[in-house]
Amino acid sequence: MQPLPLLTTARALCHALETGDQSAADSLLTALNEPRSRGLLRQIAELTREVHESFSGVVSDPKLVEITQHAMPDARERLHYVIVKTEESAHRTLAAVEEMTAATDIMLAHVQGLEELLVKDQAVDVERLQDFFFASKSHGQRIHSGLTEVLMAQEYQDLTGQVIKRTIEIVGELERGLVTLITHEWIDKASAQMPPIDPLAPQGPALRAQANVVSVQSDVDDLLASLGV
Amino acid sequence: MKILIVDDFSTMRRIIKNLMRDLGYTNTHEADDGITALPMLKSGAFDFLVTDWNMPGMQGIDLLKTIRADPTDPKLAALPVLLVTAEARREQIISAAEAGVNGYIVKPFTAQTLKEKIDKIFERLHAAA
Numbered sequence: 001m002q003p004l005p006l007l008t009t010a011r012a013l014c015h016a017l018e019t020g021d022q023s024a025a026d027s028l029l030t031a032l033n034e035p036r037s038r039g040l041l042r043q044i045a046e047l048t049r050e051v052h053e054s055f056s057g058v059v060s061d062p063k064l065v066e067i068t069q070h071a072m073p074d075a076r077e078r079l080h081y082v083i084v085k086t087e088e089s090a091h092r093t094l095a096a097v098e099e100m101t102a103a104t105d106i107m108l109a110h111v112q113g114l115e116e117l118l119v120k121d122q123a124v125d126v127e128r129l130q131d132f133f134f135a136s137k138s139h140g141q142r143i144h145s146g147l148t149e150v151l152m153a154q155e156y157q158d159l160t161g162q163v164i165k166r167t168i169e170i171v172g173e174l175e176r177g178l179v180t181l182i183t184h185e186w187i188d189k190a191s192a193q194m195p196p197i198d199p200l201a202p203q204g205p206a207l208r209a210q211a212n213v214v215s216v217q218s219d220v221d222d223l224l225a226s227l228g229v
Numbered sequence: 230m231k232i233l234i235v236d237d238f239s240t241m242r243r244i245i246k247n248l249m250r251d252l253g254y255t256n257t258h259e260a261d262d263g264i265t266a267l268p269m270l271k272s273g274a275f276d277f278l279v280t281d282w283n284m285p286g287m288q289g290i291d292l293l294k295t296i297r298a299d300p301t302d303p304k305l306a307a308l309p310v311l312l313v314t315a316e317a318r319r320e321q322i323i324s325a326a327e328a329g330v331n332g333y334i335v336k337p338f339t340a341q342t343l344k345e346k347i348d349k350i351f352e353r354l355h356a357a358a
Contacts, residue, residue, distance in 0.1 A: 090240035094247065101247075199320035200290070202283035214317045217342050220333050223319060227326040229333075 006032070064177045071170045078167050082160045089156035092149065100146035107139040231273065232257045235266045235280040235289065236313075241336075245279055245313065248340050252347065263287025263295070270296060270305060277347075282314035282321070289314065290325060297329045309350050313338065 009032055016024040114132050117125065214220050232254055236242045242259045249257050258273070260266035262284040270278065278296075280289040287295075289312055299306045311332040312325055325333055331353075332346040 087238075087240055091243070094240065094243050097247065101251075199318060200324050202288065202316055212319050214319060214322065214335065217335055217338065220317070220322055220335055223322050224326055224333055227323060229326045229330065 063173070067170070067174050067177060071173065075167045075170045078163045082163055085156045085160050089153045092153040096146040096149040096153070100143045103139045103142040103146070107136060110135055110139075230254055230256060230276045232277045232279065233260060233266060233269060233273070233275045234258070235260045235262065235278065235284070235292065237261050237281065237284040241281065241313075245343070248343050249279075251340065252344055263289065263292035266292055267295060270308070271299075271302065274304075275308065277350075278308055278310045279313055280310065282312055282316045282325075290321075290328060293325065293330060294328050309354060311346060311350060313343075 009028055013025055013028040013032065016022075016028060110132055114128065117128065214223065232249060234242050234245050234249070234257055236245070236259075239261075242261075246257050246259070249255075254277075258269065258275075260269055263280075264286040266278075266280070267287070269275070278292075280292055282289040293310050293312070296305050296308055296310075309331045310329070311334065312330050313334045313336065315336040317335045322333055331350045334342055334346055
């Protein structure tokens with residue numbers, strides 16, 4: 001039976017070392033290592049290719065490309081639209097309220113003036129009454145168109161609601177794309193390194209009931225009363 | 230009664246301004262954050278401050294702490310302050326109380342709540358005076 005090349009080489013190496021032939025021992029050692037180095041290099045090459053392929057896979061994933069190039073700027077634009085639209089509607093409503101408040105104040109002053117006149121004179125001044133009716137109708141119309149304006153200004157709810165819905169979808173798509181990129185181990189490491197939450201940092205409106213967040217004004221009042229405010 | 234309303238949203242300033250007018254307070258002025266409010270408060274002889282918490286630049290809580298700590302102007306240091314904010318964590322309310330806030334309203338709020346809190350603040354100040 002033909003001895004294995006490895007065994008032959010090993011025996012030759014032993015012989016070279018025993019006889020003190022250093023140069024032969026060196027070349028035999030290299031010959032022994034060579035297949036292993038080749039295997040290691042092959043493995044490294046394989047890994048490199050895998051990493052390269054997964055990264056080019058990320059970049060060419062049409063969904064992620066779409067999200068970063070179009071959906072994210074689109075989401076920003078949509079959210080900006082919500083700010084503009086809601087501000088516009090609030091001002092539109094407030095302008096109508098200011099107008100109607102003024103009309104109501106004038107109307108009330110007219111009613112009071114007429115009442116004083118009737119009580120004092122105990123007689124109906126027809127001309128004064130006609131003026132009063134005319135003014136009342138005119139102010140009533142002002143209030144009515146103001147209320148219509150308030151009604152119409154509420155359209156922002158429908159429009160911004162749709163826009164926010166779409167933005168939530170985009171964020172969801174991005175989240176799913178990112179989750180496929182990140183292993184659970186990385187997520188665990190990342191969350192372990194998250195800085196502690198500052199309890200005094202502004203949070204904005206409470207979107208749902210949470211422990212340690214007051215939900216009604218009376219809770220705030222109770223808490224402040226317990227602190228002597 | 231000269232009042233400063235501080236909020237980064239112009240709509241909220243407008244709502245508060247209109248509610249204050251209905252309550253008979255017509256001398257109202259506006260600022261959009263603590264940084265613009267502070268010089269107004271220092272030079273403007275205001276009697277009352279209504280402020281939001283969460284604003285860019287200087288936040289309402291920092292504005293409150295800054296005026297309370299002002300050693301040069303005792304009137305400003307004692308200015309009654311009402312926070313009107315969406316911030317509703319217990320720690321935040323406690324922190325505002327410790328900083329010397331006179332009233333705290335969480336958004337969304339009602340005209341009635343605003344009236345009650347303002348009435349309460351001035352009743353207390355008159356009782357203390």
